[in-house]
Amino acid sequence: DGGITQSPKYLFRKEGQNVTLSCEQNLNHDAMYWYRQDPGQGLRLIYYSQIVNDFQKGDIAEGYSVSREKKESFPLTVTSAQKNPTAFYLCASSRYYPLARPTDTQYFGPGTRLTVL
Amino acid sequence: GENVEQHPSTLSVQEGDSAVIKCTYSDSASNYFPWYKQELGKRPQLIIDIRSNVGEKKDQRIAVTLNKTAKHFSLHITETQPEDSAVYFCAASIRDTGTASKLTFGTGTRLQVTL
Numbered sequence: 001d002g003g004i005t006q007s008p009k010y011l012f013r014k015e016g017q018n019v020t021l022s023c024e025q026n027l028n029h030d031a032m033y034w035y036r037q038d039p040g041q042g043l044r045l046i047y048y049s050q051i052v053n054d055f056q057k058g059d060i061a062e063g064y065s066v067s068r069e070k071k072e073s074f075p076l077t078v079t080s081a082q083k084n085p086t087a088f089y090l091c092a093s094s095r096y097y098p099l100a101r102p103t104d105t106q107y108f109g110p111g112t113r114l115t116v117l
Numbered sequence: 118g119e120n121v122e123q124h125p126s127t128l129s130v131q132e133g134d135s136a137v138i139k140c141t142y143s144d145s146a147s148n149y150f151p152w153y154k155q156e157l158g159k160r161p162q163l164i165i166d167i168r169s170n171v172g173e174k175k176d177q178r179i180a181v182t183l184n185k186t187a188k189h190f191s192l193h194i195t196e197t198q199p200e201d202s203a204v205y206f207c208a209a210s211i212r213d214t215g216t217a218s219k220l221t222f223g224t225g226t227r228l229q230v231t232l
Binding site: 033040042044058094106111 | 118121123126151159160161162163166206208218219220221222223224225
């Protein structure tokens, strides 16, 4: 999991601003994921992408957007439409083989802690 | 969608004792169940996982059991050590060909191992 990096480590946002969180991996993984973690709660899936130029909404996609232009990169934008964005954001990646049961292990990045001022 | 419940939310054990964390899931089609350990401020790290065609899996002091009929699975840590102190998350997913693994997580168990 050392092959997944997230930046910045800490991010502060003012009301009404869009901010973009970076996620990069050099594990040659096809699938990438974004999760949100709130205190006392588990991880909730925001968006995921199985291959380049394709992504799907997770359970809490409202107020977020993503892109997947490169295999290595899966940035997450937290828009002003997300009313309660203060949270710990985790990016993950895994292998993905469309025609076989692959290894499902998701490896996580170190996370970005977003705070709304 | 899938719903995963995890108990207890906090667990305190003495060093050397065993710890057991239990999870239940709602979707009988779920077939992959990983456990993650997260230390304060760090990323979750996979410690063990089990697939639905297996009832039990062991890795040194850690074991996981799965009861498909009852739709629950458990993490067992034996001979606990202070470094086992962390938050543990269970998760479940329906893993099949053609789809990436979408994990649904439990709410976590904070394990404290006391001397």
